[in-house]
Amino acid sequence: MRKIEHIGIAVADLEKSNALFEKLLGKANFKTETVEGEGVETSFFQVGETKIELLQATRPDSPIAKYLEKKSEGVHHIAFDVEDIHAEVGRLKEAGFEILNETPKQGADNKLVVFLHPRSTNGVLVELCQGE
Numbered sequence: 001m002r003k004i005e006h007i008g009i010a011v012a013d014l015e016k017s018n019a020l021f022e023k024l025l026g027k028a029n030f031k032t033e034t035v036e037g038e039g040v041e042t043s044f045f046q047v048g049e050t051k052i053e054l055l056q057a058t059r060p061d062s063p064i065a066k067y068l069e070k071k072s073e074g075v076h077h078i079a080f081d082v083e084d085i086h087a088e089v090g091r092l093k094e095a096g097f098e099i100l101n102e103t104p105k106q107g108a109d110n111k112l113v114v115f116l117h118p119r120s121t122n123g124v125l126v127e128l129c130q131g132e
């Protein structure tokens with residue numbers, strides 16, 4: 001794992017949270033992107049080498065909608081940048097972590113992403129992501 005690629009934050013109202021994070025970070029977001037496969041609309045802010053990813057649900061069965069039903073707005077996942085996602089999945093599986101999707105799926109920014117179940121990672125939803 002090379003660095004924290006982004007921190008995902010579940011929000012109820014992307015427009016409101018965009019304005020809040022713009023004020024907090026002193027800069028505007030650099031992009032928004034809808035990822036239909038995950039049922040989310042995202043907004044990204046660059047902070048040094050890493051990013052803040054705000055996530056709003058686009059449909060009721062989105063993981064973000066389910067999360068907000070049970071919990072509240074806040075940190076939803078931590079994403080690590082990896083060089084070789086297949087090798088990393090193999091290593092983590094061997095080490096006993098619970099992989100949610102062994103076949104990488106399409107994330108934002110055309111990246112391949114894999115999630116680890118929070119029950120195997122001290123309650124933190126972990127995302128691995130490999131860039132182009």
Ligand SMILES: CC[C@@H](C(=O)O)C(=O)SCCNC(=O)CCNC(=O)[C@H](O)C(C)(C)COP(=O)(O)OP(=O)(O)OC[C@H]1O[C@@H](n2cnc3c(N)ncnc32)[C@H](O)[C@@H]1OP(=O)(O)O
Nearest residue numbers: 008035038040042063076100107108113115118123124125
């Ligand atoms: C924009 C695309 C991409 C990117 O490029 O960055 C993204 O970031 S997409 C982000 C949204 N997608 C995902 O989160 C996909 C992976 N998540 C899942 O598969 C599911 O959300 C889950 C983690 C398996 C949970 O789903 P489910 O089992 O249906 O939900 P429950 O509500 O029943 O939860 C079971 C258990 O897990 C705890 N939980 C759920 N979400 C989280 C979380 N984000 N962080 C920590 N813990 C979480 C939940 O509290 C339950 O715990 P117990 O009550 O103790 O059983």
Ligand SMILES: [Co+2]
Nearest residue numbers: 008053079127
């Ligand atoms: Co993410």
